[in-house]
Amino acid sequence: MLLELCLGFCVLPLCLLPSVRADTEETCHEFTDLGLHNSVVGTELKVQLLIYTRENANCAGDLNLENTTAFKYLDVTRKTIFITHGYRPTGSPPVWLDEIVQKLLAIGDFNVILVDWNRGATTVIYHNAAAKCRKVADVLKNFIDKMLDQGGSLDLVYMIGVSLGAHISGFVGKMYNGSINRITGLDPAGPLFNGKPPEDRLHHNDAHFVDVIHSDIDGLGYKDSLGNIDFYPNGGTDQPGCPKSILSGSEYFKCDHQRSVFLYIASLNETCSVVTFPCETYKDYRTGKCVNCMEYGHLGCPVLGFYADKWRDYLVTKNPPVTKAYFDTASVKPFCIFHYFLDFITTNTNTRMGYITIKVETTYGNILQSKLDQDAAVFEKNQEITLLAKFDQDFEQISRIFITFTTGSVIGPKHKLRVLRMKLQSTADPNRTSFCRYDFVLEENVETDFLPVPCENSNFFSSCCSEDTSQCPAKKSR
Structure with a gap:
């Protein structure tokens, strides 16, 4: 029962009552706001479609089929983005609704439609809400059909689904044989869906492009891959900044699950792009085996969120057209992490195993730290090893x-690490200046600081082994 009460987001009310815009005397419709009483007695399904455009960015129109006034805002020649929420155990509106709407409209001239099925999703019994997913999909299919009758196109339909809403989006896509343009699943619900066949959950064939963010695979989210590209922030489990103890209350259950939404919203900002790395496992990513973005040519590594579809053409060439991408995030918005290669060539006669912590002081006096919290690195004589600093x-x-x-x-005993060369290089921009330091010793547990210098243009490997090829460093794969 505790799991059922916490699946979805336990949040504060966004809006309370419909309002009236004074300049036009037009009713502004609001997302349904219910309470715990409604959750206990249960709610019958009623779907409200709230449309926002740049013409009515702060005053939603109600697109219920019997309502015609809101249709003046609906331009079927524009991209239409449907946003579908998940289970609502307390009946309150999601806290992220207004932010995602406003940031999408800031990016483009879209029809943004909130799929409000709070009457139906609000119940203390999660199974009852999950059982209504296909009925919600039927309502959306009916509405999209009317858009098509008015000259709309499935190529202009983009569905964003949160938790149960991700599977609802998948059901809609199946009704059109995967012909809608795109589906984004934000931590698709796991309970009652894990292990189900493709016809009973979101699948990569449900749209031309399906991207998924998994942020709680060990809790409320779906465990396995579902899309053309599946993103796993911080491995898809514990998200930084989220509570680690049940003593934190509902935040302990919902924080990881809803992080997928806030990561998507962060992708709508211009402050930074969350770069991700195609990889077989999270461990391979953390040990620096999958961070060479240059191998994807002009595409570079995929970015998370709204602009992830730039990788669509590349993925359709694969068989099957699916991949996984891993990355780490910061604990606060906008969540970006910046990756650097940290290369070492060491000359110890005996193999050394250990961990590296690196701090850098910027020219503005800021101190930035990266502890390479991965498996112990193995430093062997005259072999180059690459670590990943974040x-x-x-x-x-x-x-x-x-x-x-x-x-x-x-x-x-305390050990020493004799370093022939250390190199710090950006993974995102190989043309950026790399910083090096040559011929120094690291004493165990003693912080060593030095002034970095731009790496020499001369061929280091040739100069260090010009007289004795046995001393030529070898690249070691981790």
Whole structure:
């Protein structure tokens, strides 16, 4: 029952009553706001379609089929974005509704339609809400058919579904044999859907392009891949900044689940793009095996959220046309992490295993830290090893680098790591200046700081082994 009460988002009311716009005396319709009483007694399904456009960005029209006044805002020649929420255990509107609407309208001249099925989704019994998903899909199919009759096109239909709403979007897509343009699933619901066949849940054939963000695969979200591209922030499990203890109340259950929505909303900002990395596993990503964006040519690595469809043409060439992408995020908006390669060539006679922490001081005096919290790195003589450093902020000019090496052991002798060359390079922009340091020693658990210098243009590998090829460093794959 606790799981059922917390699937979806336990949030505060967004709006209370319909309002009237003074200049036109036009009724502004609001998302249905219910309470815990409604959840206990249950609600019968009623779907309200609220339309926002740039002409009525702050005053939704009601597109219920018997209502004709709202249709003056609906231009079927524009892209139409349907946003469908999930289970509502307390009956309150999602807190993210207004933000996602306004930011979508800031990007383009769209029809943005909120699919309000709060009457139906509000119940303490999750199974009852899940059982109504296909009925909601039937309502949307009926409405889209009317759009098509008015000259609309399935190529202009984009569906964004949250939790149960992701599967509702998939059901709509199946009714059109996958001919709608795009579906984005935001942490599709797992309970009652995990392990189901494609006809009973979201699937990559439900639209021309299906992208999915999985943020709670060990809790309320769907565990396996569902789309053409499936994004797994922080491995898809524990999201940074979310509570780690049940003592935090409902936030403990809902935070990871709803992070997918806030990550999508962050993709609508211009402050930064969340870059992701196609990879077989999260571990491979964290050990730096999958962060070479140059191999995808002009496409680069896929970005999360609204602009993820730039990878559509590439994915259709694959068989099957699916992939997984992993990435880490910061704990607060806009969640961006900036990735850097940290290469070491060491000369210790004996193999060393340990961990690296790197801090950089920017020319503005900011201190940025990245602890490479992955498996212990293995440093072998004259072999180059690449680690992945991640920072919450990007930088181009730095005044100092701080490096700490540790084996993680609290007993025994302290070790030294003899470094022939260290190199720090941006993964996103290989043309950006790389910073190097040559011939120094790291003493275990002692922070070493130095002034970085731009890496020399001369061929380091040729110069270091010109007289003795046995000393030529080899690249080691991690």
